[in-house]
Amino acid sequence: MIDYQAFLNRLDEIPELANWRQSLPAQIAAGLSEDRYGDLPRWKDALAALPNLSPETITLDRSRVGVDGPINEEQRQQLHDALKGLHPWRKGPYDLFGVHIDTEWRSDWKWDRLKDAIAPLAGRNVLDVGCGSGYHCWRMRGAGANLVVGIDPTPLFVMQYFALQKYLCDNTVAVLPMGIEHLPEKLQAFDTTFSMGILYHRRSPFDHLIALRDSLRRGGQLILETLVIEGGPGQVLVPEDRYSKMGNVWFIPTTDTLEAWLKKAGFKSPQLIDVSQTTCEEQRSTDWMTFHSLAEFLNPEDSNQTIEGYPAPRRATFIAEKP
Template sequence: MIDYHAFLNKLSQHPELAGWCDALPQQIADGLNEARYGDLPRWKAVLAALPDLAPNAITLNASRVGADGSITEAQHQQLHNTLKGLHPWRKGPFELFGVHIDTEWRSDWKWDRLKDAIAPLQDRTVLDVGCGSGYHCWRMRGAGANLVVGIDPTPLFVMQYFALQKYLNDDSVAVLPMGIEHLPEKLEAFDTTFSMGILYHRRSPFDHLIALRDSLRSGGQLVLETLVIEGKAGEVLVPEGRYSKMGNVWFIPSTATLESWLKKAGFKSPRLIDVSQTSCEEQRSTDWMNFHSLAEFLNPADASQTIEGYPAPRRATFLAEKP
């Protein structure tokens, strides 16, 4: 089930990426090391238990990414129960043979906010940093991308990707078990790089922005989505302790500050295309992610604040180009 050979062959056909193919097998092995991740054998058993089903339709350009076809009620139940073995499902939604994977995030809402503003993805080589199980990777492919490389260091999300790949069966999309720090330095290979929901988790936002810049070819586009605060240029929230119950939130800038950061990191023409307050309809607990979610992260007496008293999550999306 976990087989990257066809994808690596596709990667080798791209001159700027071919050199990476030598290092990737070991990087993948390191990222899926069972000695480090004790749940991996259980997740692999889940993949092996997925029923063999033949789709007659694949959907990559609608809210629910997935596959459809005629299956029996017993197969439907087996598929449902097996996919539940990869709980929690964070990004989506997906639909496989009538099984609706109702993920914590309505990631389709985020996609709808940016899809008409970004440079067309037709025939582009795309990088998605911190892609989770790959929902947006599939939407990028559905929008015409030639090759989509998703990276995420969380092995469960890679297992979820392979569960989907079993039925979507598209070797031009892959989720690799690694972070952006594992990319070759100054790769300069991608036409579009996405970083959505990652910047505030990085201890050095400038190092992250520079790494994103170095992933792009000259003229390539960055799509950056992150938490922001209301405020003037130079204003940044540095939470003491947790933010919205997250312990790994380091910097939350104002939009004006983030624009200046992008310029300082070497991007040209940074521009804000969307600012949205995150709602409990967009991020919530479901049967497929039954842990606490946004509703439990907000102040019960004042939903405009987090449980810690900071401004509630507000997200901005920027576009910028590499000179």
């Protein structure tokens, strides 16, 4: 079930990525080491329990990424139970043979906010940093991308990707078990790089922005989405402890500050394309993610504040170009 060979063969066809391809098998093995991740055997059992089904239709360009085809009730229950073995499902939604995976995030809403503002993805090689199970990777492929490389260090998300890949069967899309720090320095290989929901988790936002810049070829486009606060140039929120019950939130800038950061990191023409406050309809607990979610992270008496008293999550999306 966990087989990257077809994807690695695709990289051999792309000169800018051929050198990285040589080191990838060792990086993948390290990222999926059972010595480091004790739940991996259980997740692999869930993958092995997925029924063998033959899709008749594959959908990558609508809100629910998925497949459809013949399935009986016994197979549907087997599919449902195996997918539930990969709980929690964070990003989606997905629909596999009538089994609807109602993920914590309505990731399709985020896609709808940016899809018409970015450079067309047709024929482009794309990197998605912090991609989770790969929902947006599949939407990028549905928009015509030539190759989509998702990276995420969380092995559960990689297992979820392989559950989807079993039926989507597209070796031009991969989710690799690693973070951006594992990319070769100054790779300069991608036409488009996405970083969505990552910047505020980085202790050094400038190091992250520079790494994103160095992943792009000249003229390539960055799509950056992150938490922001209201305010003017130079203002940044640095939470004293937790923010919205997250312990790994370091810097939340205003949109003016973030624009200045992008310019200082070497991008040109940064453009703000969306600012949206996250709602409990977009991020919530479901049968497929039964832990606490946004409703429990907000002040119960004022939904415009986090439980700690900070401004509630607002997310801004920028596009910018590498000169």
